[in-house]
Amino acid sequence: MTLIEQQKYFVLHAPRQVGKTSYLLALMDYLNQTGTYHCVYVNVEVAQTAREDVNRGMRAILSELRSMARDYLDDPFVDGIWLEVLETSGGDAALSEVLTRWAQASDKPLVLLIDEIDALVGDTLISILRQLRTGYAKRPIRFPISIVLCGVRDVRDYRIHSNREQAIITGGSAFNIKAESLCMGGFNRQEVERLYQQHTDETAQLFDRGVLEAVWECTHGQPWLVNALGYEVCFRMTTGRDRTLPITIDMILEAKEQLIVRRETHLDQLVGQTPRRSPSRRVIHPMLQGEDSTT
Structure with a gap:
Protein backbone atom coordinates (compact mmCIF):
# COMPACT_ATOMS: atom_id res chain seq x y z
CA MET A 1 0.00 0.00 0.00
CA MET A 184 6.37 -13.12 -2.91
CA GLY A 185 7.44 -15.96 -0.66
CA GLY A 186 5.59 -18.91 0.80
CA PHE A 187 3.76 -19.13 4.11
CA ASN A 188 5.67 -19.37 7.36
CA ARG A 189 4.57 -21.78 10.09
CA GLN A 190 2.43 -19.20 11.85
CA GLU A 191 0.61 -18.30 8.64
CA VAL A 192 -0.12 -21.97 7.91
CA GLU A 193 -1.52 -22.33 11.42
CA ARG A 194 -3.69 -19.22 11.03
CA LEU A 195 -5.01 -20.45 7.68
CA TYR A 196 -6.03 -23.81 9.08
CA GLN A 197 -7.44 -22.13 12.19
CA GLN A 198 -9.88 -20.31 9.91
CA HIS A 199 -11.33 -23.70 8.99
CA THR A 200 -11.78 -24.54 12.67
CA ASP A 201 -13.38 -21.15 13.35
CA GLU A 202 -15.89 -21.64 10.52
CA THR A 203 -16.73 -25.33 11.00
CA ALA A 204 -15.71 -26.13 14.61
CA GLN A 205 -13.68 -29.06 13.23
CA LEU A 206 -10.49 -29.56 15.22
CA PHE A 207 -7.00 -30.63 14.20
CA ASP A 208 -5.26 -33.20 16.39
CA ARG A 209 -1.98 -32.39 18.08
CA GLY A 210 0.85 -32.68 15.59
CA VAL A 211 -1.31 -32.21 12.50
CA LEU A 212 -0.10 -28.71 11.71
CA GLU A 213 3.50 -29.85 12.09
CA ALA A 214 2.75 -32.66 9.61
CA VAL A 215 1.24 -30.13 7.20
CA TRP A 216 4.39 -28.04 7.46
CA GLU A 217 6.63 -31.06 6.84
CA CYS A 218 4.58 -31.97 3.76
CA THR A 219 4.51 -28.47 2.28
CA HIS A 220 7.19 -26.23 3.81
CA GLY A 221 4.67 -23.41 3.35
CA GLN A 222 4.33 -23.66 -0.45
CA PRO A 223 0.93 -21.96 -0.90
CA TRP A 224 -0.56 -24.31 -3.48
CA LEU A 225 0.48 -27.36 -1.48
CA VAL A 226 -0.87 -25.91 1.77
CA ASN A 227 -4.25 -25.21 0.21
CA ALA A 228 -4.42 -28.43 -1.82
CA LEU A 229 -3.63 -30.57 1.21
CA GLY A 230 -6.21 -28.77 3.34
CA TYR A 231 -8.89 -29.06 0.66
CA GLU A 232 -8.15 -32.74 0.11
CA VAL A 233 -8.40 -33.68 3.78
CA CYS A 234 -11.30 -31.42 4.77
CA PHE A 235 -13.53 -31.48 1.69
CA ARG A 236 -12.70 -34.50 -0.49
CA MET A 237 -12.03 -37.26 2.03
CA THR A 238 -15.20 -38.81 3.46
CA THR A 239 -13.91 -38.90 7.03
CA GLY A 240 -12.66 -35.33 6.75
CA ARG A 241 -16.09 -34.07 5.72
CA ASP A 242 -17.54 -35.24 9.05
CA ARG A 243 -17.07 -32.06 11.09
CA THR A 244 -17.58 -33.94 14.37
CA LEU A 245 -14.35 -35.84 13.77
CA PRO A 246 -10.95 -34.20 14.22
CA ILE A 247 -8.38 -34.15 11.44
CA THR A 248 -5.58 -36.57 12.31
CA ILE A 249 -1.98 -36.97 11.19
CA ASP A 250 -2.90 -40.19 9.38
CA MET A 251 -5.57 -38.31 7.43
CA ILE A 252 -3.02 -35.68 6.40
CA LEU A 253 -0.63 -38.37 5.17
CA GLU A 254 -3.46 -40.10 3.30
CA ALA A 255 -4.41 -36.80 1.68
CA LYS A 256 -0.80 -36.33 0.60
CA GLU A 257 -0.81 -39.76 -1.01
CA GLN A 258 -4.04 -38.97 -2.86
CA LEU A 259 -2.47 -35.86 -4.37
CA ILE A 260 0.48 -37.95 -5.52
CA VAL A 261 -1.66 -40.77 -6.94
CA ARG A 262 -3.71 -38.29 -8.98
CA ARG A 263 -0.42 -36.78 -10.20
CA GLU A 264 -1.82 -33.29 -9.86
CA THR A 265 -0.58 -31.09 -12.71
CA HIS A 266 0.64 -28.40 -10.34
CA LEU A 267 3.01 -30.84 -8.63
CA ASP A 268 4.90 -31.40 -11.88
CA GLN A 269 4.96 -27.66 -12.52
CA LEU A 270 6.29 -26.95 -9.05
CA VAL A 271 9.16 -29.41 -9.45
CA GLY A 272 10.22 -27.71 -12.66
CA GLN A 273 9.88 -24.18 -11.33
CA THR A 274 11.42 -24.38 -7.87
CA PRO A 275 15.18 -24.07 -7.32
CA ARG A 276 17.03 -27.32 -6.72
CA ARG A 277 18.06 -26.38 -3.18
CA SER A 278 14.77 -24.84 -2.06
CA PRO A 279 12.81 -26.44 0.83
CA SER A 280 9.74 -26.84 -1.40
CA ARG A 281 11.65 -28.85 -4.00
CA ARG A 282 13.13 -31.09 -1.30
CA VAL A 283 9.55 -31.91 -0.30
CA ILE A 284 7.82 -32.10 -3.69
CA HIS A 285 10.37 -34.18 -5.59
CA PRO A 286 10.44 -37.08 -3.09
CA MET A 287 6.63 -36.99 -3.00
CA LEU A 288 6.46 -37.61 -6.74
CA GLN A 289 9.13 -40.31 -6.53
CA GLY A 290 7.16 -42.16 -3.86
CA GLU A 291 9.76 -41.46 -1.19
CA ASP A 292 9.23 -40.23 2.36
CA SER A 293 9.46 -36.45 2.19
CA THR A 294 9.30 -35.98 5.94
CA THR A 295 12.62 -37.58 6.75
Whole structure:
Protein backbone atom coordinates (compact mmCIF):
# COMPACT_ATOMS: atom_id res chain seq x y z
CA MET A 1 0.00 0.00 0.00
CA THR A 2 2.85 2.38 0.77
CA LEU A 3 4.21 2.15 -2.78
CA ILE A 4 0.76 2.84 -4.22
CA GLU A 5 0.23 5.79 -1.90
CA GLN A 6 3.63 7.10 -3.03
CA GLN A 7 2.49 6.82 -6.66
CA LYS A 8 5.17 4.28 -7.55
CA TYR A 9 5.42 1.76 -10.36
CA PHE A 10 6.77 -1.56 -9.13
CA VAL A 11 7.20 -5.26 -9.90
CA LEU A 12 5.75 -8.23 -8.02
CA HIS A 13 7.22 -11.60 -8.96
CA ALA A 14 7.17 -15.17 -7.67
CA PRO A 15 7.05 -18.75 -8.98
CA ARG A 16 3.74 -20.08 -10.22
CA GLN A 17 1.11 -21.33 -7.78
CA VAL A 18 2.24 -19.00 -5.02
CA GLY A 19 -0.93 -16.90 -5.11
CA LYS A 20 0.04 -13.84 -7.14
CA THR A 21 -3.24 -13.60 -9.04
CA SER A 22 -5.33 -14.11 -5.90
CA TYR A 23 -3.32 -11.39 -4.20
CA LEU A 24 -3.82 -8.94 -7.08
CA LEU A 25 -7.56 -9.57 -7.23
CA ALA A 26 -7.85 -9.08 -3.48
CA LEU A 27 -5.79 -5.89 -3.75
CA MET A 28 -8.07 -4.59 -6.49
CA ASP A 29 -11.15 -5.23 -4.35
CA TYR A 30 -9.54 -3.59 -1.32
CA LEU A 31 -8.44 -0.46 -3.17
CA ASN A 32 -11.83 -0.01 -4.79
CA GLN A 33 -13.59 -0.46 -1.45
CA THR A 34 -11.55 2.35 0.08
CA GLY A 35 -13.28 4.76 -2.27
CA THR A 36 -9.97 6.52 -2.94
CA TYR A 37 -8.96 4.81 -6.19
CA HIS A 38 -10.28 3.25 -9.34
CA CYS A 39 -8.26 0.04 -9.53
CA VAL A 40 -8.45 -2.51 -12.32
CA TYR A 41 -6.74 -5.86 -12.83
CA VAL A 42 -5.85 -7.09 -16.31
CA ASN A 43 -4.26 -10.38 -17.34
CA VAL A 44 -2.23 -9.79 -20.51
CA GLU A 45 -1.62 -13.47 -21.21
CA VAL A 46 -4.44 -13.15 -23.75
CA ALA A 47 -1.88 -11.47 -26.03
CA GLN A 48 0.78 -14.17 -25.76
CA THR A 49 0.11 -15.67 -29.18
CA ALA A 50 0.52 -12.28 -30.85
CA ARG A 51 4.26 -12.50 -30.24
CA GLU A 52 5.85 -9.93 -32.60
CA ASP A 53 2.51 -8.62 -33.93
CA VAL A 54 2.14 -5.50 -31.76
CA ASN A 55 -1.20 -4.40 -33.22
CA ARG A 56 -2.74 -7.81 -32.59
CA GLY A 57 -1.27 -7.94 -29.11
CA MET A 58 -2.57 -4.51 -28.14
CA ARG A 59 -5.99 -5.34 -29.52
CA ALA A 60 -6.16 -8.34 -27.18
CA ILE A 61 -4.86 -6.37 -24.18
CA LEU A 62 -7.18 -3.41 -24.68
CA SER A 63 -10.15 -5.71 -25.20
CA GLU A 64 -9.36 -7.42 -21.90
CA LEU A 65 -8.87 -4.07 -20.17
CA ARG A 66 -12.24 -2.74 -21.30
CA SER A 67 -13.95 -5.95 -20.14
CA MET A 68 -12.37 -5.74 -16.69
CA ALA A 69 -13.16 -2.04 -16.33
CA ARG A 70 -16.76 -2.66 -17.32
CA ASP A 71 -17.25 -5.74 -15.16
CA TYR A 72 -15.39 -4.69 -11.99
CA LEU A 73 -15.70 -0.89 -12.02
CA ASP A 74 -18.94 -0.57 -13.97
CA ASP A 75 -16.96 1.92 -16.07
CA PRO A 76 -17.74 1.96 -19.83
CA PHE A 77 -15.12 4.58 -20.71
CA VAL A 78 -12.47 2.25 -22.16
CA ASP A 79 -15.16 0.27 -23.97
CA GLY A 80 -16.20 3.42 -25.78
CA ILE A 81 -12.78 4.50 -27.06
CA TRP A 82 -10.38 1.59 -27.41
CA LEU A 83 -11.12 0.57 -30.99
CA GLU A 84 -10.94 4.13 -32.29
CA VAL A 85 -7.69 4.77 -30.42
CA LEU A 86 -6.15 1.54 -31.71
CA GLU A 87 -7.02 2.48 -35.27
CA THR A 88 -5.74 6.06 -35.08
CA SER A 89 -2.74 5.63 -32.77
CA GLY A 90 -1.53 2.16 -33.74
CA GLY A 91 -0.40 -0.61 -31.45
CA ASP A 92 2.75 1.16 -30.27
CA ALA A 93 0.80 4.06 -28.75
CA ALA A 94 -2.74 2.78 -28.20
CA LEU A 95 -2.35 1.54 -24.62
CA SER A 96 -0.66 4.76 -23.52
CA GLU A 97 -3.34 6.88 -25.20
CA VAL A 98 -6.23 4.89 -23.70
CA LEU A 99 -4.75 5.13 -20.21
CA THR A 100 -4.12 8.87 -20.65
CA ARG A 101 -7.69 9.59 -21.70
CA TRP A 102 -9.11 7.33 -19.02
CA ALA A 103 -7.04 8.94 -16.25
CA GLN A 104 -8.13 12.41 -17.35
CA ALA A 105 -11.80 11.40 -17.41
CA SER A 106 -11.75 9.51 -14.10
CA ASP A 107 -12.96 11.19 -10.93
CA LYS A 108 -10.46 9.13 -8.92
CA PRO A 109 -6.78 8.23 -9.45
CA LEU A 110 -6.27 5.07 -11.50
CA VAL A 111 -4.27 2.07 -10.29
CA LEU A 112 -3.46 -0.64 -12.86
CA LEU A 113 -2.52 -4.21 -11.90
CA ILE A 114 -1.00 -6.07 -14.85
CA ASP A 115 -0.72 -9.84 -14.41
CA GLU A 116 1.28 -12.39 -16.44
CA ILE A 117 3.43 -9.65 -17.98
CA ASP A 118 6.20 -12.12 -18.80
CA ALA A 119 3.78 -14.27 -20.79
CA LEU A 120 4.30 -11.70 -23.56
CA VAL A 121 7.24 -12.05 -25.91
CA GLY A 122 9.16 -10.03 -28.45
CA ASP A 123 8.03 -6.67 -29.71
CA THR A 124 4.63 -6.86 -28.00
CA LEU A 125 6.34 -7.03 -24.60
CA ILE A 126 8.80 -4.29 -25.52
CA SER A 127 5.96 -2.06 -26.71
CA ILE A 128 3.87 -2.37 -23.55
CA LEU A 129 6.88 -1.69 -21.31
CA ARG A 130 7.88 1.37 -23.32
CA GLN A 131 4.34 2.75 -23.41
CA LEU A 132 4.09 2.49 -19.64
CA ARG A 133 7.49 4.11 -19.26
CA THR A 134 6.46 6.99 -21.54
CA GLY A 135 3.26 7.60 -19.60
CA TYR A 136 4.98 7.54 -16.21
CA ALA A 137 5.89 11.23 -16.36
CA LYS A 138 2.23 12.17 -16.97
CA ARG A 139 0.90 10.70 -13.75
CA PRO A 140 -1.13 11.37 -11.63
CA ILE A 141 -3.53 13.49 -13.71
CA ARG A 142 -2.97 12.02 -17.16
CA PHE A 143 -1.83 8.46 -16.38
CA PRO A 144 -2.38 5.84 -13.65
CA ILE A 145 -0.74 6.95 -10.42
CA SER A 146 0.55 3.45 -9.74
CA ILE A 147 1.11 0.36 -11.90
CA VAL A 148 2.05 -3.11 -10.68
CA LEU A 149 3.68 -5.53 -13.11
CA CYS A 150 3.29 -9.11 -11.95
CA GLY A 151 4.97 -12.22 -13.32
CA VAL A 152 7.26 -15.12 -12.61
CA ARG A 153 10.47 -13.14 -13.09
CA ASP A 154 11.74 -9.68 -12.26
CA VAL A 155 11.49 -7.32 -15.22
CA ARG A 156 15.20 -6.55 -15.03
CA ASP A 157 15.91 -10.21 -15.86
CA TYR A 158 14.03 -10.11 -19.16
CA ARG A 159 16.08 -10.49 -22.31
CA ILE A 160 13.65 -9.73 -25.12
CA HIS A 161 14.41 -10.39 -28.77
CA SER A 162 13.06 -7.64 -31.01
CA ASN A 163 12.42 -8.64 -34.61
CA ARG A 164 12.00 -5.02 -35.63
CA GLU A 165 15.24 -3.83 -34.08
CA GLN A 166 17.11 -7.11 -34.60
CA ALA A 167 18.51 -6.74 -31.12
CA ILE A 168 18.18 -8.05 -27.58
CA ILE A 169 16.40 -5.53 -25.36
CA THR A 170 16.67 -5.92 -21.60
CA GLY A 171 13.60 -5.44 -19.45
CA GLY A 172 15.53 -3.11 -17.18
CA SER A 173 16.13 -0.66 -20.01
CA ALA A 174 12.60 -0.87 -21.42
CA PHE A 175 11.03 -0.32 -17.98
CA ASN A 176 13.58 1.65 -15.96
CA ILE A 177 11.01 3.49 -13.85
CA LYS A 178 10.18 0.79 -11.30
CA ALA A 179 10.68 1.85 -7.72
CA GLU A 180 11.08 -1.65 -6.34
CA SER A 181 10.86 -5.37 -7.11
CA LEU A 182 8.97 -7.42 -4.56
CA CYS A 183 9.27 -11.20 -4.43
CA MET A 184 6.37 -13.12 -2.91
CA GLY A 185 7.44 -15.96 -0.66
CA GLY A 186 5.59 -18.91 0.80
CA PHE A 187 3.76 -19.13 4.11
CA ASN A 188 5.67 -19.37 7.36
CA ARG A 189 4.57 -21.78 10.09
CA GLN A 190 2.43 -19.20 11.85
CA GLU A 191 0.61 -18.30 8.64
CA VAL A 192 -0.12 -21.97 7.91
CA GLU A 193 -1.52 -22.33 11.42
CA ARG A 194 -3.69 -19.22 11.03
CA LEU A 195 -5.01 -20.45 7.68
CA TYR A 196 -6.03 -23.81 9.08
CA GLN A 197 -7.44 -22.13 12.19
CA GLN A 198 -9.88 -20.31 9.91
CA HIS A 199 -11.33 -23.70 8.99
CA THR A 200 -11.78 -24.54 12.67
CA ASP A 201 -13.38 -21.15 13.35
CA GLU A 202 -15.89 -21.64 10.52
CA THR A 203 -16.73 -25.33 11.00
CA ALA A 204 -15.71 -26.13 14.61
CA GLN A 205 -13.68 -29.06 13.23
CA LEU A 206 -10.49 -29.56 15.22
CA PHE A 207 -7.00 -30.63 14.20
CA ASP A 208 -5.26 -33.20 16.39
CA ARG A 209 -1.98 -32.39 18.08
CA GLY A 210 0.85 -32.68 15.59
CA VAL A 211 -1.31 -32.21 12.50
CA LEU A 212 -0.10 -28.71 11.71
CA GLU A 213 3.50 -29.85 12.09
CA ALA A 214 2.75 -32.66 9.61
CA VAL A 215 1.24 -30.13 7.20
CA TRP A 216 4.39 -28.04 7.46
CA GLU A 217 6.63 -31.06 6.84
CA CYS A 218 4.58 -31.97 3.76
CA THR A 219 4.51 -28.47 2.28
CA HIS A 220 7.19 -26.23 3.81
CA GLY A 221 4.67 -23.41 3.35
CA GLN A 222 4.33 -23.66 -0.45
CA PRO A 223 0.93 -21.96 -0.90
CA TRP A 224 -0.56 -24.31 -3.48
CA LEU A 225 0.48 -27.36 -1.48
CA VAL A 226 -0.87 -25.91 1.77
CA ASN A 227 -4.25 -25.21 0.21
CA ALA A 228 -4.42 -28.43 -1.82
CA LEU A 229 -3.63 -30.57 1.21
CA GLY A 230 -6.21 -28.77 3.34
CA TYR A 231 -8.89 -29.06 0.66
CA GLU A 232 -8.15 -32.74 0.11
CA VAL A 233 -8.40 -33.68 3.78
CA CYS A 234 -11.30 -31.42 4.77
CA PHE A 235 -13.53 -31.48 1.69
CA ARG A 236 -12.70 -34.50 -0.49
CA MET A 237 -12.03 -37.26 2.03
CA THR A 238 -15.20 -38.81 3.46
CA THR A 239 -13.91 -38.90 7.03
CA GLY A 240 -12.66 -35.33 6.75
CA ARG A 241 -16.09 -34.07 5.72
CA ASP A 242 -17.54 -35.24 9.05
CA ARG A 243 -17.07 -32.06 11.09
CA THR A 244 -17.58 -33.94 14.37
CA LEU A 245 -14.35 -35.84 13.77
CA PRO A 246 -10.95 -34.20 14.22
CA ILE A 247 -8.38 -34.15 11.44
CA THR A 248 -5.58 -36.57 12.31
CA ILE A 249 -1.98 -36.97 11.19
CA ASP A 250 -2.90 -40.19 9.38
CA MET A 251 -5.57 -38.31 7.43
CA ILE A 252 -3.02 -35.68 6.40
CA LEU A 253 -0.63 -38.37 5.17
CA GLU A 254 -3.46 -40.10 3.30
CA ALA A 255 -4.41 -36.80 1.68
CA LYS A 256 -0.80 -36.33 0.60
CA GLU A 257 -0.81 -39.76 -1.01
CA GLN A 258 -4.04 -38.97 -2.86
CA LEU A 259 -2.47 -35.86 -4.37
CA ILE A 260 0.48 -37.95 -5.52
CA VAL A 261 -1.66 -40.77 -6.94
CA ARG A 262 -3.71 -38.29 -8.98
CA ARG A 263 -0.42 -36.78 -10.20
CA GLU A 264 -1.82 -33.29 -9.86
CA THR A 265 -0.58 -31.09 -12.71
CA HIS A 266 0.64 -28.40 -10.34
CA LEU A 267 3.01 -30.84 -8.63
CA ASP A 268 4.90 -31.40 -11.88
CA GLN A 269 4.96 -27.66 -12.52
CA LEU A 270 6.29 -26.95 -9.05
CA VAL A 271 9.16 -29.41 -9.45
CA GLY A 272 10.22 -27.71 -12.66
CA GLN A 273 9.88 -24.18 -11.33
CA THR A 274 11.42 -24.38 -7.87
CA PRO A 275 15.18 -24.07 -7.32
CA ARG A 276 17.03 -27.32 -6.72
CA ARG A 277 18.06 -26.38 -3.18
CA SER A 278 14.77 -24.84 -2.06
CA PRO A 279 12.81 -26.44 0.83
CA SER A 280 9.74 -26.84 -1.40
CA ARG A 281 11.65 -28.85 -4.00
CA ARG A 282 13.13 -31.09 -1.30
CA VAL A 283 9.55 -31.91 -0.30
CA ILE A 284 7.82 -32.10 -3.69
CA HIS A 285 10.37 -34.18 -5.59
CA PRO A 286 10.44 -37.08 -3.09
CA MET A 287 6.63 -36.99 -3.00
CA LEU A 288 6.46 -37.61 -6.74
CA GLN A 289 9.13 -40.31 -6.53
CA GLY A 290 7.16 -42.16 -3.86
CA GLU A 291 9.76 -41.46 -1.19
CA ASP A 292 9.23 -40.23 2.36
CA SER A 293 9.46 -36.45 2.19
CA THR A 294 9.30 -35.98 5.94
CA THR A 295 12.62 -37.58 6.75
